[in-house]
Amino acid sequence: MRADRLIQALLLLQGRPQITAAELAEELEVSVPTARRDLEALAMSGVPIYPTRGRGGGWRLVGGARTDLTGLTEGEVTSLLIGLSQSGHADPERIAAVRKLVRAMPAPFREGAQRVAASTVRDAPWGEVADEATSTTVAALQRAIAGQRRVHVDYEGSLGRVGIELVPLVIGNRGSRQYLLGAPVQDGTDAADVERLRMYRIDRVRELRLLPEPGRAPDGFDVAAAWARMVARVEDLRGAARALVRVEPWAVRALQDRFGAQAFVLEAEPDDDGRALMEVRAHRVDALAEQLAGWAGVAEAVGPPEVRAALRELGERIIALYQSDGAPRTRHPL
Incomplete structure (x- = not known):
């Protein structure tokens, strides 16, 4: 470069x-x-x-x-x-x-x-990654960090677009996807309130404006520790639904690649059926079932019951969709 x-x-x-x-x-x-x-x-x-x-x-x-x-x-x-x-x-x-x-x-x-x-952190990716956010947004955030300034961001979150005023503290990468750790200031100070620290995906920042008000990291702020805590918190949220899976030994590595940090080998040695035991996770049971459905030929979810029920329901929907003679079904208006 x-x-x-x-x-x-x-x-x-x-x-x-x-x-x-x-x-x-x-x-x-x-x-x-x-x-x-x-x-x-x-x-x-x-x-x-x-x-x-x-x-x-x-x-x-x-x-x-x-x-x-x-x-x-x-x-x-x-x-x-x-x-x-x-x-x-x-x-x-x-x-x-x-x-x-x-x-x-x-x-x-x-x-x-x-x-x-x-304040710049690079880390391993979370599963599949998106295109890297525009460098102009990252550069503006880094300039705010350098100058100890607050920023106003228009952020497209799960509840829609909202305006947020915060102190940028850490720019982190997981693979090619970039994240911001930021927090509002503590009342009556110019220091960030790290008790309200949040992680934001930079590709969801629609607009960013540098503010004249000062904003700084509190004394003793540990960038590496804060990043590690937020990553662990996100991992917990992403892995709220879990399943035990019996996997053909040759497919263990492939399943690990697909689920990333949300896949764990519990028993590497094959059982009586010649399969290894793994735990895989996702943020919801239905999402976990959808991901496991594509591995039906090499992996069997043995528990918990709600994951098996979600897989069964998904299979029934697929059968209902494809059990006809191949002609597309006509949808009638209500």
Whole structure:
């Protein structure tokens, strides 16, 4: 990603009296024209670098061999950091780049940058995932976190579209789906009331507006612990209905892939019938029955009775629908 390269180029410039496009190309493993364009992009964005021509020439930082990124505005620095935090997975190189960027920032910018970096979480997916939410919404939320500001969001929830004013605290990913942990402020303060912390799907945010009022995380707020608690709470809600299932051994892995964190192997060793015992979960009994119906050839729900009854009812509806000679049934108006 180009944002990664620009940060690396800036850090290389910081550690050397000067660097040529060819030297930068070798360091970044890109072509010389690409390296030259990256250097020109840094200069155009306001980074205090300039080229010197002729023998022994190259690109140098204004004022000496080191910089604290004072050529960047706070908004530009935050934009670079947001680009890094949004791109790809949390591989070691990207984590290292974010840390180096934060360390290299001037003191006035560092606190906001640290809040953005600390509030960004990547996690394993919940089952199937949707397309990634627009980066503009995430960027706006991260800017609010950096500046300790409240936001107003129009959110499309299960009860329809509602307007919510809250303090954004954590931006988390489960696979490619993104979530916001946010809370309203405590009465009479500008600190978020974490007792009212909620998780919001960012792809359901229809509009977002940055508010002038301050909003910050309370002292001692633990991002990782808050994320873990909310994930556990959602997992409990998603797994309110449970079923014990006897599964053909070769299908255990496939069932785990389908149900994700809602599938558990209880007895890996085959029973007398040659099947393994698993527990699978869903948010409702009917939803669990619908998911299990497609596995009827390899998995049998042995309990509880309400799941077996829901499967039986579903089977009866399917039989009633398809027991005719194949001609579509005519629906008569009421």
